[in-house]
Amino acid sequence: MVIVARGLELHIAVAKVAKYAVSESGDTVEVIERPHGGLSLVLADGQSSGRAAKLISNIAARKIISLLADGVRDGAAARAAHDYLRTLRQGKVSAEVSIASVDLTTGTLVISRNTQCPAVIIRRAPAGDCAVTLLDDPSEPIGIHPRTKPVISEIQLEAGLYALLFSDGLLAAGRRKGQPLDIPAFACAHLRQDSASAETLAEALISEAIALDDGRPADDISAAVLAVYPHTGAVQIRKMSVRFPF
Numbered sequence: 001m002v003i004v005a006r007g008l009e010l011h012i013a014v015a016k017v018a019k020y021a022v023s024e025s026g027d028t029v030e031v032i033e034r035p036h037g038g039l040s041l042v043l044a045d046g047q048s049s050g051r052a053a054k055l056i057s058n059i060a061a062r063k064i065i066s067l068l069a070d071g072v073r074d075g076a077a078a079r080a081a082h083d084y085l086r087t088l089r090q091g092k093v094s095a096e097v098s099i100a101s102v103d104l105t106t107g108t109l110v111i112s113r114n115t116q117c118p119a120v121i122i123r124r125a126p127a128g129d130c131a132v133t134l135l136d137d138p139s140e141p142i143g144i145h146p147r148t149k150p151v152i153s154e155i156q157l158e159a160g161l162y163a164l165l166f167s168d169g170l171l172a173a174g175r176r177k178g179q180p181l182d183i184p185a186f187a188c189a190h191l192r193q194d195s196a197s198a199e200t201l202a203e204a205l206i207s208e209a210i211a212l213d214d215g216r217p218a219d220d221i222s223a224a225v226l227a228v229y230p231h232t233g234a235v236q237i238r239k240m241s242v243r244f245p246f
Helices: 050-070 074-088 168-172 183-191 197-212
Strands: 004-005 007-017 025-033 038-046 095-103 108-114 121-123 129-136 151-156 163-165 221-230
Touching: 007 025, 007 197, 025 050, 025 221, 038 050, 038 151, 038 163, 050 074, 050 095, 074 095, 074 108, 095 163, 095 221, 108 163, 108 183, 121 183, 129 183, 151 197, 163 168, 163 183, 163 197, 168 197, 183 197, 197 221
Parallel strands: none
Antiparallel strands: 004 007, 007 221, 025 038, 038 095, 095 108, 108 151, 121 129, 121 163, 163 221
16 A cells, blocks of 8 residues: 655555465454544454454454544543453453554554564665664553553654564564574565565565465465655655455
8 A cells, every 4th residue: 555645655565374284274363544634444363263263353353443543542442342351252352452542633653452473663764774663561452451551652753764573473584493484584684675665575584484385374474564765756646455365
């Protein structure tokens, strides 16, 4: 997806794969335009894998997306989704949730986390050098403990900014062989290529994770990349494309 504003372009790319020998991924990723301008991406990882996990992640993602569409702020939407899931399933199931919102009112990227997975923030200089920040403050998944709330970070939008969100399957890739994926280092190495983009990075992360698991992913894996580029065109055309193998 491409959205243009303030002389910048936002590109969003998502790649995902289900656990080996499981027909349906337990991760859900949704994108929605914000009513006051901007865009939000929600990544939800349901407990366990397969159809049961997909149901949980769908519940969490749908609740958050519907609230964001009504103009509810990200933190309040995450808390409401927690309360809803905890009430619906009596505190017996959980979902890890990440929300990334481009807020055109403030000119910032807002990341809300209820997950063990860090968000990786990369600032790429024109020369190709990368500065990495990990948003890894401890946070709890939604659905289990009372008073659970998200950890929220806010980053100024600027050209060369990349944000990586992912499910725990990406963290688990390669661990069976003692070769876990160094996500920041891999991302920075990829972004030094002239052809690097949000789409190629998301696909490269998933491909590398599958390779580390010898072609048999040990868990559902999802990777979302948000990238900010300078906009040089005269016409502000928004685009979206989806590839959905089945």
